[in-house]
Amino acid sequence: MSTTTTAVPEKTTILVIGGGPGGSYTAAALAREGHDVVILESAKHPRYHIGESLTAAMRTYLRFIGLEEEFVKHGFNLKQGALFQLVQGMEANWTDFQARIPDYETWNVVRSEMDNLMFKHAAKEGAVAFDETKIESIEFEGNGDPKTARPVAAQWTNKQGQSGRIAFDWLVDASGRAGVMSTQYLKNRVMRESFRNVAVWSYWKGIRATGRPYSFYAEVLTDKKGWAWFIPLNDGTTSVGFVTHQNTSTERRSKVGPDGKKPTVTEHYLDMFQYAPHVKDFLKEGEMIPGTTHSASDYSYWAGGYAGDHYRLVGDAANFVDPFFSTGIHISMSGGLSAAASICSSIRGDVDEMTARKWHDLKVGMLHVRFLLAVMGAYRQMDLEQQNFDYASELLCQGKEYFNHAFIGFREPIQELRTSGDKTEEWTVEDVNNLMEGFGHFFDSSVDEPDVAEVMKVHGMQSISIMAPVLGNKKIEVMAEDEMTRNVLKKFDARKLFGPEVEVNSLKRQALFGYIVNLERGQLGLIYAQLSFDFVLHAIWGRTEPGHELQAVDVDENPLTPTTRNSVYSRFSDALLPLDRRYITTWARYSSGCAFIPL
Template identity: 30%
Template sequence: MVSTSGTSDISSVGNTDVIVIGGGPSGSTVSTLIAQQGYKVTLFEREHFPRFHIGESLIPETYWVLKRLNMLPKMRKTQFVKKHSVQFVTEKGKLSEPFYFSDNKPHECSQTWQVMRSEFDHMMIKNAAEHGVQVHEGVRVLEVLFEGTRAVGVKVADERGNVRDVFASVVVDASGQSSMIMSRLGLREWDQELKKAALWTYWEDAYRDKGRDEGATIVLQTQGKKGWFWYIPLHNNILSVGVVADYSYLFKDRETKDHEAVYFEEVAKCPGLQPRLEGAKRIAPYRAAKEYSYRSREVAGDGWVLVGDAFGFLDPLYSSGVLLALRSGELAADAVVAGLREGDTSGAKLGAWGPNYIQGMERMRRLVCEFYNGFSFGKFVKLYPQLKGHLTDLLIGDLFDEKVDDVVEPMNHIRRLQAEKSAALPVE
């Protein structure tokens, strides 16, 4: 067993069945599930955990993957804030009807968590080691080794200066947004509609709701619907609060580029947020991420597969990032295990899960795009109360069931009505 602390020495690392690049949620998931089936898995992570990462809000469908990972007992023992719902606040500061997960699906899976990612990710990678994954932190993957179009291993370097080639039947790229294989093969496609950016920080003593609403993720629109804030209550009296808007609006078309000034200009445009920050103390620097929505043209190739952000990233709006990391890791793990058992590690075999996964990702993307195009949850539920359950299913992360497609035509109908209304307005 390789410790997940201290400095790794790779001089004695041998060949393995599967190499995983990156120890975030997707890498920890795929490696754990493959190791559970008795295969030798070696994971290389360039950083030492715990380390900072954004994306703190889980959604309920993560439950099923966490269960397979044997993570649920550990999660229940944490201080992580329990999350029961998501709530939306209009540009005028009006709270719409909350979406309580258990009202739609009365099961323990409907209670999830708001996590400090440094702690959650550390738990996940330690869990991988406990399941037999050979975890090496502080080790950089310099390149993925190919023989023709087939990935056959990686070249790695540790902090002591050791460099060596390690070979495997399958290489899983879970390297995050840097996505080594995607970048090498030129597979990245930027989302031309979701050219967003985010700016965030952390607060102490900000307002918290009580009872069932204490752990709710709150989405608050800014005036003119130019952007929105996330409001995520974490443990230890910490609140994660960030703004998302078009990249050009947030960072390019302004007189100031100072992050603090931009942040508070947007707070001033968000009447639902202002009272929540009264008396609060900022406890962290401002951080930014720009134009982050993309996807790979391929999910797998001969001897390689992409998972998590190494395949694609959607948008932080509905907190789908960790779910997509865990789900892609789970699906890829099952495909890798099947391929190893059958002696078939072709791209077709390793990527057989891709179409269904992408379809689920597209369902979430549609909901994201609708929001940015003026979609109102309150108006939708008022017009189609019978479909609130399906809308809640999407917010829960139940993305892989065709029943949720029942919301598509009503969304199209509302959009047509909006277009007709706009066309009827007099021209000034």
């Protein structure tokens, strides 16, 4: 079946493998720019998929491809926040997505419905979309080595018994966990031992709410060997599952019962509820739907690179962290837009292909390590057995370039905490551990809205803006008049880990290799980051200070050269003196590699 009556063409400009969220999003963005795009999806839509809770950035991404209104009308459950029970016996932490930005409510979704909606939307925007059509093999230029040669065509088959060959100029691999390019050709997928987890889940009906209607709920297990999730869906069912390390899962499923048999998947699943008292209580009035128990393992991984000559990896085909923060679809869409922008610019000749693919690779890698560190920080807060793994070393070994760029804003405040060693720019294991410890304040349940309002009243909006620069412990200790203020400032400092990812406009807030994304329809692509007084002020506070006139900086050279950085600092240092010169110095220092420029 396909969204078109035509046959799979013999040639296209861009071939997208996979019609899940990442593939459909990339295809829609490219098609809206007028490019010839074909999507080949192996399954038949609508089809089942796990991953039912979305992040607060979802609305802005849907708005960019023109899908927000239809998505809202569909009737998915609104998700106004998330509850995290990370310590048994203590109050759960409520993260309110709408506390200060009402537009940031998101959804819990039935994935078969959402994915089908996005697949059809890509076709509506101009992509030629086929489901039940599988890629059998990929051809490379001159039959060369896939690690160095450019992909040029693919062989396909479909459920109707047809087969064929499609040539292309560009390839986007959004094939999900299958990761066609990564696993079959590049052979660069690396499994993450510390998150070699197993998830087991099922669906329930007739259950009561958590007290926060339609919220995502996560609970640490009482034996500290994993965690449970609870996600109410729009079809009246609730997704309930457990995540444990593979060693724990294997041990439990190997135990022989009184009947001399090992437990089935369903029996193992039901046995897990003894470790999740709150989730178990939610299910008192519910009934598990027969035949809906599922299991998945070995799902945390990354590829050694996310782009190459005329190809891009997107979504689960590139990497996957962990379901804890529900970031899978967010990463897919952000990576999809990055792929689309870099391809558009390369096609137009705005940048050379090497720069375009390096931009996408760095963007996807940064996003991955940012959410990976967040999950590692959460696992530490839950005091899970996985914390015996050396998270810090694993993060640094995975890709220092990704890590350095992802956490530039945290570097100086974190290095101030070093107890030994030189104050160099290199991240150390101690630094990373301090960064994860600091992120733990994200889950501080003692902070409530009246506290936040009081801190805003005294210190201004910039004190709790996740787009403002990181304060760090030393500055917070100077600013805080009491423990309440200290806790609020530390919590919002921790939230800044997600700052660049709160909406689609993050792609025009970070200059990578001197380029940001132009998000204007018809001009999607990479452009030079233009420095202005507005940029400088936002880089410091995440807002414009009253009384400052905004004037562009006119330069005849690359705005991110050392000469320009120095002239910007010199020109505006006096105006910025009432604020904090440290941040403009830090911003100017790192802008050539990755300028964090909130707007």
